[in-house]
Structures are given as C-alpha cells and as structure tokens.
Amino acid sequence: xxxxxxxxxxxxxxxxxxxxxxxxxxxxxxxxxxxxxxxxxxxxxxxxxxxxxxxxxxxxxxxxxxxxxxxxxxxxxxxxxxxxxxxxxxxxxxxxxxxxxxxxxxxxxxxxxxxxxxxxxxxxxxxxxxxxxxxxxxxxxxxxxxxxxxxxxxxxxxxxxxxxxxxxxxxxxxxxxxxxxxxxxxxxxxxxxxxxxxxxxxxxxxxxxxxxxxxxxxxxxxxxxxxxxxxxxxxxxxxxxxxxxxxxxxxxxxxxxxxxxxxxxxxxxxxxxxxxxxxxxxxxxxxxxxxxxxxxxxxxxxxxxxxxxxxxxxx
Amino acid sequence: xxxxxxxxxxxxxxxxxxxxxxxxxxxxxxxxxxxxxxxxxxxxxxxxxxxxxxxxxxxxxxxxxxxxxxxxxxxxxxxxxxxxxxxxxxxxxxxxxxxxxxxxxxxxxxxxxxxxxxxxxxxxxxxxxxxxxxxxxxxxxxxxxxxxxxxxxxxxxxxxxxxxxxxxxxxxxxxxxxxxxxxxxxxxxxxxxxxxxxxxxxxxxxxxxxxxxxxxxxxxxxxxxxxxxxxxxxxxxxxxxxxxxxxxxxxxxxxxxxxxxxxxxxxxxxxxxxxxxxxxxxxxxxxxxxxxxxxxxxxxxxxxxxxxxxxxxxx
Numbered sequence: 001x002x003x004x005x006x007x008x009x010x011x012x013x014x015x016x017x018x019x020x021x022x023x024x025x026x027x028x029x030x031x032x033x034x035x036x037x038x039x040x041x042x043x044x045x046x047x048x049x050x051x052x053x054x055x056x057x058x059x060x061x062x063x064x065x066x067x068x069x070x071x072x073x074x075x076x077x078x079x080x081x082x083x084x085x086x087x088x089x090x091x092x093x094x095x096x097x098x099x100x101x102x103x104x105x106x107x108x109x110x111x112x113x114x115x116x117x118x119x120x121x122x123x124x125x126x127x128x129x130x131x132x133x134x135x136x137x138x139x140x141x142x143x144x145x146x147x148x149x150x151x152x153x154x155x156x157x158x159x160x161x162x163x164x165x166x167x168x169x170x171x172x173x174x175x176x177x178x179x180x181x182x183x184x185x186x187x188x189x190x191x192x193x194x195x196x197x198x199x200x201x202x203x204x205x206x207x208x209x210x211x212x213x214x215x216x217x218x219x220x221x222x223x224x225x226x227x228x229x230x231x232x233x234x235x236x237x238x239x240x241x242x243x244x245x246x247x248x249x250x251x252x253x254x255x256x257x258x259x260x261x262x263x264x265x266x267x268x269x270x271x272x273x274x275x276x277x278x279x280x281x282x283x284x285x286x287x288x289x290x291x292x293x294x295x296x297x298x299x300x301x302x303x304x305x306x307x308x309x310x311x312x313x314x315x
Numbered sequence: 316x317x318x319x320x321x322x323x324x325x326x327x328x329x330x331x332x333x334x335x336x337x338x339x340x341x342x343x344x345x346x347x348x349x350x351x352x353x354x355x356x357x358x359x360x361x362x363x364x365x366x367x368x369x370x371x372x373x374x375x376x377x378x379x380x381x382x383x384x385x386x387x388x389x390x391x392x393x394x395x396x397x398x399x400x401x402x403x404x405x406x407x408x409x410x411x412x413x414x415x416x417x418x419x420x421x422x423x424x425x426x427x428x429x430x431x432x433x434x435x436x437x438x439x440x441x442x443x444x445x446x447x448x449x450x451x452x453x454x455x456x457x458x459x460x461x462x463x464x465x466x467x468x469x470x471x472x473x474x475x476x477x478x479x480x481x482x483x484x485x486x487x488x489x490x491x492x493x494x495x496x497x498x499x500x501x502x503x504x505x506x507x508x509x510x511x512x513x514x515x516x517x518x519x520x521x522x523x524x525x526x527x528x529x530x531x532x533x534x535x536x537x538x539x540x541x542x543x544x545x546x547x548x549x550x551x552x553x554x555x556x557x558x559x560x561x562x563x564x565x566x567x568x569x570x571x572x573x574x575x576x577x578x579x580x581x582x583x584x585x586x587x588x589x590x591x592x593x594x595x596x597x598x599x600x601x602x603x604x605x606x607x608x609x610x611x612x613x614x615x616x617x618x619x620x621x622x623x624x625x626x627x628x629x630x
Binding site for chain 1: 385459465466467468469470471472473476477479482489491493555559562563564566571596597599605
C-alpha cells in the first residue's frame with residue numbers, strides 16, 4: 001500500500017512516494033516559490049503529487065500534507081500559515097483532491113514527525129511517547145495509545161510554548177519564558193552570543209567577534225567537543241531548561257518516553273544529559289521509573305514519513 | 316443503578332450511596348482512625364460499605380474509592396499513601412471485594428472530582444475539560460472525550476507540580492516553582508504573611524501580627540471584599556501564577572475549559588479574574604477561542620460523586 005507524502009515549507013516543497021512498510025521510495029525537493037501566490041502553490045503541489053503518482057506501482061491510497069499554520073480538527077483546512085503570502089483560510093485538502101483525484105489530509109510538521117517516528121523511527125517501540133523537535137522553533141507531538149493526541153481542536157502539543165519561567169525571555173510566541181525562548185535555534189544562538197561576549201579570552205569570542213550573527217548551535221557543539229568549557233556550560237544551561245519543560249509535559253501527561261529530533265538535538269549529550277539530570281531533579285518520585293530521553297534516529301525525512309502514515313492510517 | 320462511593324482521607328472516611336442519575340442519596344463521615352493500622356482501616360471501609368449496601372433499594376453495582384497515594388493503571392492497587400501509617404503497597408480493591416462481595420475500583424481524589432464534575436457538576440456541558448483543585452495542595456484531573464485521560468500508568472494530571480518558574484519556591488513536591496508552591500493553601504498563606512509583614516500599617520498586620528500561622532486564604536478574600544488593597548494584590552498575584560500554569564496545560568493538551576474547585580477557589584474573582592487575564596496575555600492567539608475558567612458548583616461531595624461514577628462506568 002502506497003501514499004504520497006508532502007512536506008510544505010516556506011522555502012522548499014518536499015515530496016515522496018511512501019510504502020506502508022518500506023517507507024520512502026524516493027524523495028524530491030523543489031522550491032515552494034511561495035511569492036507566486038496561492039493558486040501557483042496549489043498547482044505546484046498538484047503537479048508534484050501527479051509526478052509521484054506516476055512513479056507508484058499501484059494507485060496511491062491518498063495524500064498526506066505537512067503544512068504550517070493551524071490545521072482544523074477534520075484535517076482539511078489550514079489557517080494563517082506563516083511565510084505563505086496570500087493564504088488566509090485555505091481548504092487545502094479539498095483543493096488538492098480536486099486537482100489530483102486522490103483524498104488528502106493535513107497535519108502540522110511536529111505531529112507528522114511524531115507519527116513518522118512512531119512507525120519508522122525511534123518512537124516505534126513505544127505505545128506512548130512525546131516528540132520534541134528542536135529546530136528554528138521548538139515543536140511537539142504527543143503519541144498516546146499509538147496515535148496522535150490532538151486535544152479539543154487538533155492543536156495539542158504546542159510544547160515549545162510551555163512556560164518554564166513566567167519572567168523569562170520572549171521568543172516569537174506570546175508565551176514569554178516558554179522553552180522555545182531558550183532552545184529555539186535563533187534564541188539559543190543569541191543567548192550564547194551574549195554569554196560569549198562576556199568572555200573575550202574565549203576562542204569562540206575570537207572567532208565570532210566580528211559577526212556574532214553567524215554563530216549557530218553546531219559551533220557550540222563542536223567547541224564543546226573540543227573541550228571549550230564555556231560552550232559546554234552554554235549547552236548545559238539550555239539542556240537544563242529543556243529538562244524543566246519535560247517535567248511539565250510528564251506531570252501533565254504521564255508519558256515518560258521523550259524522543260528528541262531536529263537540528264539542535266544534534267548537540268546530543270551536551271544538551272540531553274543536563275536535560276535528563278534537571279528533569280530527574282524536579283520530577284516527582286513515581287515518575288522517575290521508565291523516564292527516558294531518546295534521540296530520533298530519523299533525519300529530515302521523518303515528517304514526510306509521517307505524512308505518508310497520516311494518509312495510510314486516517315483516510 | 317446504584318454504586319457505593321468512598322472518599323478516604325487521613326482524617327475522615329466519607330461514604331455515600333450514589334444513584335446513576337440522582338447522585339448522592341445520603342452522605343456519611345466517620346473518623347478514619349488511621350493510626351489503628353492497615354487491617355483496622357480495611358475493616359472500617361468494609362463495615363462502611365456494608366452499611367451503605369443495607370440502605371440500597373437494590374444490590375449496588377460496585378464500589379469506587381478515592382484514595383491518596385499512587386493508583387495502579389488497573390485501579391486495583393494503591394502505593395505509599397501519605398498519612399496512612401503501615402500502608403506500603405496495598406491491593407485495596409481486592410481486599411474490599413473479599414470483605415464485601417462487591418467489585419471495587421480506586422482512583423485519586425482530583426481525578427474523582429473531575430469525574431464527579433463531568434457527570435453532576437460544572438464540567439457536565441463539556442466533552443473536554445481540565446479540573447483544577449485548589450486546596451491544601453493543587454491537584455488536577457483531565458477529562459478528554461468525556462472520560463479521564465490517564466497517561467501511560469494512570470498518573471496523568473499532576474497539574475499542581477507543573478513548573479511556572481524553575482527558580483521559584485518549593486512546595487512539598489520536588490517540582491520547585493510548581494504552581495502548588497504559589498496556590499497550595501499553606502504556601503499561599505505563608506507568602507501572604509511575608510507580604511503583610513512588610514505593611515505594618517495594614518489591617519491584616521494588626522489582626523495577625525501575634526499569630527501569622529492563623530492566616531488563611533479566606534481571610535484574604537474577606538479583606539479583599541472589604542476593600543483591602545494589599546489583600547487584593549496578594550490574591551491577584553496568586554491568580555496570575557495560576558494563569559501561567561493554565562497556559563502550560565492548554566498549550567500541551569488543547570483543552571480550554573478549566574473547572575476550578577476547592578477551598579482556595581472560593582476566593583472567586585479575586586484569583587480567577589487575574590488568572591484569566593494572565594493566561595490570555597500568554598496564550599497563543601488560536602487558543603484564545605473558547606478559553607474559559609468555570610468555578611465548580613459542587614462542593615466537597617464532588618469526589619464522592621466521582622467515586623460512584625467510577626464504579627458505575629468502569630466495572
């Protein structure tokens with residue numbers, strides 16, 4: 001059984017034909033060219049779907065689309081996606097079904113990464129787990145009884161906007177002091193730059209003093225691995241913030257397997273070890289059992305896989 | 316259809332015969348006398364159940380017990396309840412069934428209050444809602460699709476231990492800066508006393524200066540209603556902390572109806588209005604729709620009602 005997975009980004013439109021058991025057959029990427037407007041983007045998606053249909057050895061079951069913005073409870077409509085000018089409320093599933101003849105469902109990226117992980121990735125062994133995506137922003141997806149926990153309107157799992165310090169810094173969310181304001185790529189980089197500026201003797205200062213905007217989390221990871229204690233401390237501090245957020249998710253949901261994916265997650269032990277330690281220091285005793293942080297083994301393809309799973313399991 | 320509800324406290328054992336539609340027929344309370352030990356308490360529960368059985372016009376369907384401590388996923392076993400010396404891991408449901416001949420299930424108090432509210436209280440109109448109990452501690456229960464959301468092991472909804480300031484004060488939980496450390500009765504009273512001590516000209520100082528331990532949240536409420544601005548500010552501050560915690564629950568669960576019960580909740584608008592305002596200031600835009608804080612109309616009987624519902628719906 002095959003489905004077509006689409007991952008709509010502001011920059012690129014990724015697509016793949018996905019087999020129920022074998023996963024991605026082949027993956028493609030094309031510029032979204034969002035400034036061409038809504039109709040052009042809808043046509044591009046439809047054209048991409050048709051290309052994938054031609055590759056399929058049998059008629060695909062349907063289409064799953066990972067879309068930015070708010071997704072309706074019936075997974076048919078997307079509202080106010082950022083970085084897509086001219087989109088307001090779009091009945092995207094219907095538009096694509098009309099253009100391709102295949103049924104279609106939508107979901108947000110972090111939820112699709114959770115679904116992809118549940119069937120093909122590090123989440124596969126667990127009936128319940130929480131996916132945290134550490135990228136430009138911090139996203140979340142909750143797998144409960146093997147399916148997505150969606151809440152009252154389909155918007156559950158906005159885990160980057162869970163507050164750990166109500167007096168804390170702002171991210172681009174209204175949730176001041178949310179964990180994204182510490183671990184979102186840009187925010188982590190900016191906090192790191194502020195810290196490094198206090199240490200003009202540090203090697204990171206020397207490297208970035210002319211352009212602190214170029215500093216990325218990966219630079220901190222490499223420096224930490226080379227023994228730079230300041231980098232270790234900065235990543236460790238970020239990890240602790242993640243740990244406090246995990247306490248909040250776990251005390252609320254009683255789901256104790258945490259799968260972490262995304263760019264910042266590549267900092268691995270420098271972030272995840274302090275996160276684990278901080279979480280254990282604040283979790284109530286009975287929640288310590290079975291608590292585990294697991295790095296996602298899949299890469300960027302997890303959302304595409306999840307898009308395929310969405311279509312295969314929900315259409 | 317009838318069931319027997321039991322609410323086990325460290326001090327009193329409450330019980331009632333409960334009708335599926337009409338609720339509590341009659342309610343009783345007897346000292347738990349916990350220091351007499353496990354066997355004596357089991358016998359007391361069994362004796363109480365038999366008394367309620369005799370009042371019932373037909374054979375009761377079963378027994379629901381609200382118990383302190385951790386409840387197992389199958390709702391049969393309780394572990395390490397506080398204030399019950401000699402209890403370690405007790406197969407309470409089985410012990411009571413053997414002594415009475417009726418099947419039995421356990422659940423924690425806050426979850427039962429949520430269930431009671433869902434069928435007989437202010438939660439009844441909602442398919443999904445979050446129950447917050449503001450009492451000695453701060454508890455929570457999550458109703459999702461009309462039933463309790465229980466998580467991986469049955470311990471979901473420890474909402475008092477959700478952190479709003481990782482540098483914040485401690486309650487008796489390991490979750491430093493959890494919302495209970497601001498709103499639990501004792502913690503709220505202590506924080507209020509600290510504040511009042513800074514204002515020796517205030518009427519509350521004059522009243523409590525010889526015994527600040529006697530200060531209770533209700534004193535703040537009465538003072539606020541009499542126009543004492545310091546009391547208004549203290550309750551408002553506590554309300555804001557609740558509001559930040561609500562943001563965390565709502566961003567995680569996408570459940571936007573919040574039912575508040577318990578002693579501290581009696582402070583009404585002095586706490587709940589600032590909570591609403593603080594939550595709206597931090598909730599992401601799409602979560603504002605349908606967000607509502609609703610005071611529970613049931614009193615102490617909500618847990619007993621929930622115990623009856625537990626038995627009637629899950630046995």
